[in-house]
Amino acid sequence: MVEPSETALLGPSEIRGLADELRIRPTKKLGQNFVHDPNTVRRIVELAGVGGTDVVLEVGPGLGSLTLGLLGTGARVVAVEVDPVLATRLPDTVRRQAPGASGRLSVLAADALRLAAEDLPERPSVLVANLPYNVAVPVLLHLLAELTSLGRGLVMVQTEVADRMAAGPGSRVYGVPSAKLAWYGRARKVAAVPRSVFWPVPNVDSSLVAFERAAPPAGPDRDTVFAAVDAAFAQRRKTLRAALAGWAGSSARAEALLTAAGIDPRTRGEQLTIHDFTRLAAGDV
Known part of the structure; x- marks a missing residue:
């Protein structure tokens, strides 16, 4: 496993510096709200239970905050980023911040909603992602359908979406996302994420949802x-x-x-x- 000292996580000044260097202005269209708090990154990695034997699929790595935390466990990371500028820069950020870890990173400039198993260099076992609020449910359902190797995951989404994902029958927010996710396994809301750990600060609250795949119900397809x-x-x-x-x-x-x-x-x-x-x-x- 990589020693913690080998992985330098990104703080607020590093995030702003990278954004300025790349002339990135976070857009609502792409749901770009970058985590700039190292303690939050460590918490996400811990709750995801990522270890050195895992192959992690990270959707929307952005400037690399969570990517560095995942690599710090010794895991291999396949990062899928729809923004070509961010996708191009991510390997260099990892080389600078986590010497020796770049060989465990693969980056795809692609839309997760169009991702297929054959597009990936490895079969991922875990999904860890900060999902854009407007496409969180479609992305998660698509990935679970396409990537049968994904056995578990931890996603950060808008709290309202997290409530719907984890709701059970009888709840007022139980609906299509709840039922369809239940087809694949069990989803549960595990923690809240403060708005203050993001740049720019979003206008909504965020939560972490954990997922464990299970056998689908016997019957029709x-x-x-x-x-x-x-x-x-x-x-x-x-x-x-x-x-x-x-x-x-x-x-x-x-x-x-x-x-x-x-x-x-x-x-x-x-x-x-x-x-x-x-x-x-x-x-x-």
Whole structure:
């Protein structure tokens, strides 16, 4: 494992210096809010449980704050950055701040939403990322679908999004993200992240969500189940009998499928577990 003294993490002055050097002005479009607090980086790495045998997929490394913390564990890091300027500069930052660690870093200038397994030089075992707020859920669902080697992860997202990701049935924020993530495994909110550790300071609160992959429910394929999930929450104020009418072909057909699955047709989508949705979808196959 790399000794801590070999990895110099980035503080506020280093972050501002790099941004000025690269003429970077963080944009809302790309969700760029850079972590400049080394203690926060250390906490994220610790909560992610990253070790020297891991291959970490980092999405949105930005100026390299978290990248350096991950490399400090001895892990290999595959960093995916959509901003070509940042992607080009990251290897040099690592060479300067963490001598000897650059051989364990691979950088791809790519959009994580279009990433495929064959694009990566290695099969990642862990996802650790500061995900842009506007695409956090689509990115996470895409990566879990594409990269079956990912067994666990820790992502930093807007607290409102974190609540939806980790919500269980019956919660007022339980919805499509909650149910679809449950297909892949268990998500839980593990810690809050202060606004003050970012530059620029965001207008929203952030939280860390941990994820552990598990075997999907036995039954229909993912797309079939997800179609039922989407239909159930498209009109969440309606009973499932009404909300699923279009998906099933008619209200009567929806009621029959619900009844066969052991689900009260008068209930609503937020009451159903992913196993309920799987049983429901099985009747329509």
